[in-house]
Amino acid sequence: MSAESERVLLGCLLRDNAQAKLIDVTTGDFSVTAYGQVFEAARRMINGGKVTDALTVAELLETETGRRDWLPLLVAMQRECLAPANAPAYAEAIRRASITRQAVAIGNSLVQGGEIDEAIKRLLALNSTQRDHTCHQLEAMQEAVDAIMNASEGQLSGVRTGMRDLDEAIGGLHDEDLIVVAARPAMGKTAFMLNLGLAADVPVGVFSGEQGRQQVGMRLLSMAGQISLHKMRTGTMNDADWPRITATMNKAKDRPVWIYDKPAPTIDDIVRQARAWKFDQNVGVIMIDYLQKLRGGNGENFRLQVGDITTQLKDLARELKVPVVLLAQVKREVESRPMGSDGLGRMPYMGDIAETGIVEQEADQVITLYRPEVYDDSPQYNGIAYVNICKNRHGPTGYKKLSWRGEYLQFGDLARTEAPYQDRWSAAS
Numbered sequence: 001m002s003a004e005s006e007r008v009l010l011g012c013l014l015r016d017n018a019q020a021k022l023i024d025v026t027t028g029d030f031s032v033t034a035y036g037q038v039f040e041a042a043r044r045m046i047n048g049g050k051v052t053d054a055l056t057v058a059e060l061l062e063t064e065t066g067r068r069d070w071l072p073l074l075v076a077m078q079r080e081c082l083a084p085a086n087a088p089a090y091a092e093a094i095r096r097a098s099i100t101r102q103a104v105a106i107g108n109s110l111v112q113g114g115e116i117d118e119a120i121k122r123l124l125a126l127n128s129t130q131r132d133h134t135c136h137q138l139e140a141m142q143e144a145v146d147a148i149m150n151a152s153e154g155q156l157s158g159v160r161t162g163m164r165d166l167d168e169a170i171g172g173l174h175d176e177d178l179i180v181v182a183a184r185p186a187m188g189k190t191a192f193m194l195n196l197g198l199a200a201d202v203p204v205g206v207f208s209g210e211q212g213r214q215q216v217g218m219r220l221l222s223m224a225g226q227i228s229l230h231k232m233r234t235g236t237m238n239d240a241d242w243p244r245i246t247a248t249m250n251k252a253k254d255r256p257v258w259i260y261d262k263p264a265p266t267i268d269d270i271v272r273q274a275r276a277w278k279f280d281q282n283v284g285v286i287m288i289d290y291l292q293k294l295r296g297g298n299g300e301n302f303r304l305q306v307g308d309i310t311t312q313l314k315d316l317a318r319e320l321k322v323p324v325v326l327l328a329q330v331k332r333e334v335e336s337r338p339m340g341s342d343g344l345g346r347m348p349y350m351g352d353i354a355e356t357g358i359v360e361q362e363a364d365q366v367i368t369l370y371r372p373e374v375y376d377d378s379p380q381y382n383g384i385a386y387v388n389i390c391k392n393r394h395g396p397t398g399y400k401k402l403s404w405r406g407e408y409l410q411f412g413d414l415a416r417t418e419a420p421y422q423d424r425w426s427a428a429s
Helices: 002-015 017-022 033-047 054-065 070-080 084-111 116-127 137-152 164-170 189-199 213-225 229-234 241-252 267-281 302-320 332-336 358-362
Strands: 178-183 204-208 257-260 285-289 324-329 365-370 384-392 397-405 410-412
Touching: 002 017, 002 033, 002 070, 002 084, 017 033, 017 084, 033 054, 033 070, 054 070, 164 384, 164 397, 178 189, 178 302, 189 204, 189 213, 189 285, 189 324, 189 410, 204 213, 204 267, 213 229, 213 241, 213 257, 257 267, 267 285, 267 302, 285 302, 302 324, 302 358
Parallel strands: 178 324, 178 365, 204 257, 204 285, 285 324
Antiparallel strands: 365 384, 384 397, 397 410
């Protein structure tokens, strides 16, 4: 049946070249080698804007292969296609058959002692959407208009963060992006990451190299259930807290958040588990705590190793087509700066990230966190946090002010009824 679908699909393309933009197959999806050759030749001619029919494709194939029997085959294909508009349905059948054949081959390779990690990578590739990377400028503009329309209707282009001001600034977390979130200890990096995970509207994979699953679970209970972390840790909860824990855990059953808590994982551990999560759970965002804890990078010194790990994580984001949120440490030197009258003197910037350099180059977005109340307990700083977007390939840079509820480890929006923000916000250069 697959071979018959292939013949009819090729006939559809020869009769109606416009169908080429509506189908999702590659040359390798054809089970008959000659049919794959016909498809490749027709595709090249259509993309080149040339007249493409049985005669012209046969002439090209005769020139390229030296065979003189192409025309009768292509004429027969063209006659067999009675409804060119059905080409997408034939293409889908061909694609499914191709995936089945390749999956069986991968399974056979495992039976014969093949590498499991490589098999997972190949299986993920089977499920990825194929696309033609060549298009007319009008098609690119149309996709841009579609994105503009979605944005005007309030639809984020990326995974939501749960913080309105941050979503407005960066448009959510974008597929294939590496987002580095850096801060000094005690600023709430892990809490910020877990807030993102709870707010995400896609399955989430969390790598916690610093805290075990019990600590992560307690933090998630505190954030999602608004239960004091201190009361949970000290066993001083009251009768009203327990029903909230139960309700929070019941809701958690329907929230696909996965946790990997191996201490100081290697980059190979990260890549292997992320691929498995993508294949098994279809995770839509990966979160890693934190960069300087990871091991296994190539290089003569720690700085080069960190750079190599960062590069591999960017490659992973592109391979899995998901955002990767990576926490990182900020250098101690920021704490020696004067705070200034506005309290922002110790806010970190991109150059303050430990082992910076390649991190700056590979990251699509670099965000630093800052809470002045860590250094100064004056009332004006209580419950205030800043996200400083130091690099943003998709838009402006600058900082925004957020709320911080330390009891529940929650980052959030400040009320819009307050006085206007004293934020610095600039267009991307």
